[in-house]
Amino acid sequence: MAQELSAALVERLSAEASRRGISVDDLIRSWLNGLTDSVRDVRDMYALTDANSDLIARFNRDLQYTYVNPSSVQMLAKPVEDILGRTFYDMSMSRELADHLTTELSIPFETGREHWCTYELQGRKRVYTYEVQMIPVFNSDAVVETVLTVSRDISPRRQAEAAVRESERRYRGIVEGQIDLVCLYRPDTTVVFVNDSYCEYFNKTREEIIGHSFLDLTDPSELSRIMRRLEEVLRDPTPKTEEYPLTDASGTVRWISWVDHGIVDDNGNVSMVQAIGRDITHMKRIEEQLEIERERYEHLFNENPLPIWVYDLATLEYLAVNDAAVNSYGYSRDEFLHMKVLDIRPEEDAQRLIEFLQTKPTVGNKVVLGTWRHRRKNGDLFEAEVTGRDIIFNGRRARLIMALDITERRALEAERLYTQSLEIELQKEREVTLLKERFTSMVTHEFRTPLSIIVSTIDILKNYFHKLTKENMARKLDIVTSEANRMTALLDDVLLLGRATAGRLRVNPESLDLVEVVQGLVENLRLTDQQQHVFEVVAICENALIISDRRLLEQILINLLTNAVKYSPIGTTITAEICPAEDHVTVKVRDEGRGIPEADQPRIFEAFHRADNATGIEGSGLGLAIVKESVVVLGGDIKCKSRIGEGTTFTINLPAQAPQN
Numbered sequence: 001m002a003q004e005l006s007a008a009l010v011e012r013l014s015a016e017a018s019r020r021g022i023s024v025d026d027l028i029r030s031w032l033n034g035l036t037d038s039v040r041d042v043r044d045m046y047a048l049t050d051a052n053s054d055l056i057a058r059f060n061r062d063l064q065y066t067y068v069n070p071s072s073v074q075m076l077a078k079p080v081e082d083i084l085g086r087t088f089y090d091m092s093m094s095r096e097l098a099d100h101l102t103t104e105l106s107i108p109f110e111t112g113r114e115h116w117c118t119y120e121l122q123g124r125k126r127v128y129t130y131e132v133q134m135i136p137v138f139n140s141d142a143v144v145e146t147v148l149t150v151s152r153d154i155s156p157r158r159q160a161e162a163a164v165r166e167s168e169r170r171y172r173g174i175v176e177g178q179i180d181l182v183c184l185y186r187p188d189t190t191v192v193f194v195n196d197s198y199c200e201y202f203n204k205t206r207e208e209i210i211g212h213s214f215l216d217l218t219d220p221s222e223l224s225r226i227m228r229r230l231e232e233v234l235r236d237p238t239p240k241t242e243e244y245p246l247t248d249a250s251g252t253v254r255w256i257s258w259v260d261h262g263i264v265d266d267n268g269n270v271s272m273v274q275a276i277g278r279d280i281t282h283m284k285r286i287e288e289q290l291e292i293e294r295e296r297y298e299h300l301f302n303e304n305p306l307p308i309w310v311y312d313l314a315t316l317e318y319l320a321v322n323d324a325a326v327n328s329y330g331y332s333r334d335e336f337l338h339m340k341v342l343d344i345r346p347e348e349d350a351q352r353l354i355e356f357l358q359t360k361p362t363v364g365n366k367v368v369l370g371t372w373r374h375r376r377k378n379g380d381l382f383e384a385e386v387t388g389r390d391i392i393f394n395g396r397r398a399r400l401i402m403a404l405d406i407t408e409r410r411a412l413e414a415e416r417l418y419t420q421s422l423e424i425e426l427q428k429e430r431e432v433t434l435l436k437e438r439f440t441s442m443v444t445h446e447f448r449t450p451l452s453i454i455v456s457t458i459d460i461l462k463n464y465f466h467k468l469t470k471e472n473m474a475r476k477l478d479i480v481t482s483e484a485n486r487m488t489a490l491l492d493d494v495l496l497l498g499r500a501t502a503g504r505l506r507v508n509p510e511s512l513d514l515v516e517v518v519q520g521l522v523e524n525l526r527l528t529d530q531q532q533h534v535f536e537v538v539a540i541c542e543n544a545l546i547i548s549d550r551r552l553l554e555q556i557l558i559n560l561l562t563n564a565v566k567y568s569p570i571g572t573t574i575t576a577e578i579c580p581a582e583d584h585v586t587v588k589v590r591d592e593g594r595g596i597p598e599a600d601q602p603r604i605f606e607a608f609h610r611a612d613n614a615t616g617i618e619g620s621g622l623g624l625a626i627v628k629e630s631v632v633v634l635g636g637d638i639k640c641k642s643r644i645g646e647g648t649t650f651t652i653n654l655p656a657q658a659p660q661n
Contacts, residue, residue, distance in 0.1 A: 053153075055071050055075055055130065055151035056150050056151075057149050058146050058148050060146055061109060061146075064084075066084065066146060068083050068084070072151075088102055105149070108144065112138070112144050117131075117132050118131050118154070128155055131154045132150070132151045133149070133150045180278045181198040182275075182277075183195075183214060183275045183277075184273070184274050185272070185273055185275070187270060188213075190211065191211065191212060192211075192272070201249065219245060225244060229242055238262075239259050239260070240259070241257060241259050243256070243258070254281040256280065258275055260273055260274070301320070301322050302322050305324055306402050307329065307405075308321070308325060308400065308403075310401070311398060313397045316342060317337075318340070320337075328403075330378055345373065346381060349372065369386040371384070371385050384405055387401075388400055388401040453480075454479075457476050458480065460476060507549045507552065507634065508549050508550075509548055509549055510549070512548055514545075514654075515539045515544050515578050517550070517557070518578060532571070533568060533573070534574070536573060537577075537578075540580060544580040547657040547658060549634065553654075559626060560627060560650050561574065561589060562623075564591035568594075569592075572591065572592035577589075584653055585653075585656065586652065586654075588651050590649040596644075604640060635658055636652055636655060637652075637653050
């Protein structure tokens with residue numbers, strides 16, 4: 001068999017050498033050289049594939065691996081010997097992926113054409129997306145013998161594409177959600193994109209705007225300015241802002257603030273211009289109104305009859321003055337604007353003003369400044385009442401000041417005070433005169449009656465002495481004694497009130513039980529009242545120890561209790577209540593009498609004053625005045641609460657220890 005093969009090989013070599021016109025040795029030598037080159041090419045090819053980061057593999061018609069480069073080995077995470085001769089189903093991949101790759105790999109074997117597909121492969125740390133190029137390799141009979149696959153990781157590209165799509169989505173979302181007008185156009189003014197707001201403003205669809213020049217939508221009068229602006233953007237793509245009017249779909253002219261910036265290509269040339277327009281019509285109207293207000297306030301500032309100025313809070317320099325300030329202080333406006341607020345003050349007031357301003361005497365932005373001495377250019381000093389308000393003036397923190405010359409007002413105030421003092425003195429004189437008249441009237445009335453009784457009684461005793469019995473003479477003498485005692489008591493009240501009013505009433509403190517004092521006085525009054533009224537003493541505790549003047553204390557309580565008896569109907573109850581506390585004692589004397597009219601209540605503690613409903617009841621009008629002065633001397637206070645027909649309550653608060661003289 002070997003001999004037959006050798007003979008056949010020699011025959012074929014001889015025939016081929018004869019066909020080429022060379023010797024058999026030369027033919028063999030040529031074949032060996034070609035074989036060496038082929039081996040070298042194969043070796044170089046494998047070196048390239050081994051160093052390639054792409055996944056390179058070769059499959060036979062049974063779809064088995066016949067070659068894998070190191071990158072494929074690393075991705076499949078198996079030794080080479082466990083890969084070669086195996087199919088996709090033998091690899092560590094899902095059934096779905098193995099089915100997909102098997103189907104895709106069968107296509108170039110069947111069609112004999114190059115085929116592309118993609119697949120995802122779970123790696124150790126992340127999912128890889130591969131794009132696969134499948135290249136059929138033919139044998140000498142033009143039959144696909146193997147398929148070479150080159151898988152390239154396109155995950156970064158996919159991520160970049162996703163990022164671009166997301167960026168575009170966000171951009172469109174932001175742009176479409178804008179109330180501003182957004183437009184993208186080419187340098188030739190052809191529109192390539194507009195947002196919904198842009199369409200709504202002109203009441204046109206995108207199809208009616210895109211592909212046309214935006215100049216068709218602008219006012220012809222603004223055309224030259226818009227073109228100049230476009231030329232600027234093409235020269236310098238940085239954002240530029242300009243405002244101009246634009247007519248909307250309703251025919252209303254509105255002010256739009258446009259921000260244009262160029263989008264440059266890789267060569268640095270502006271390929272697109274993005275324009276964003278914001279409706280500032282309302283702002284323009286506000287600016288116009290503010291300008292009107294500024295002019296109005298400027299007029300009020302300049303025409304105000306009072307001196308007004310504005311100064312810088314940091315430097316104290318004048319920033320503005322009105323005509324009244326110029327006329328009042330004698331400095332020209334130019335002189336003022338080269339001065340500081342310290343320059344119109346006396347030197348001795350300058351430091352005090354600086355210290356005062358450093359304390360920032362403000363309430364909100366209202367400044368409390370008070371009265372200061374100011375100096376005119378001629379040196380005259382005058383008092384000025386200064387008020388102000390913190391403001392922003394031309395971008396600087398400043399203070400608006402209004403100064404009022406109060407020299408004349410001071411003089412009028414002094415004159416008013418003098419007149420008022422005279423009126424007060426005159427009123428005091430009137431009150432003293434009235435008091436004297438009332439005192440004279442009272443003394444005349446109160447003394448005349450007992451004196452008349454005493455005189456007539458003595459006259460009877462003198463003329464009819466021998467005719468009177470001893471009993472009649474005793475009654476007559478009792479009358480004289482009673483009326484004399486009445487006059488003495490009245491004189492004592494007048495003297496006591498006089499001493500109290502003059503501050504000469506002395507306090508002789510001693511330790512007292514106020515409950516015992518009140519009970520004793522009520523018991524004596526109960527005996528003299530002959531059971532016409534009901535008396536109650538209500539004590540919160542068994543005793544109420546205080547240090548006070550017994551004589552004054554009894555004088556106060558006797559007056560209040562006897563008044564309660566005089567002004568209360570027979571059978572009603574008179575109550576004395578004692579409420580001790582930590583540092584004081586409260587005593588209340590309450591009756592169920594006729595009450596005090598509301599109009600008389602503010603004057604019940606005035607000397608000689610008697611209420612309108614006290615007519616027919618004996619009294620001098622001194623009792624409550626003496627009570628009030630005595631309570632004050634003891635360091636306490638007294639209040640009255642009364643209603644007509646319901647009775648009266650006097651409440652006295654006395655300190656636990658009366659003050660010393």
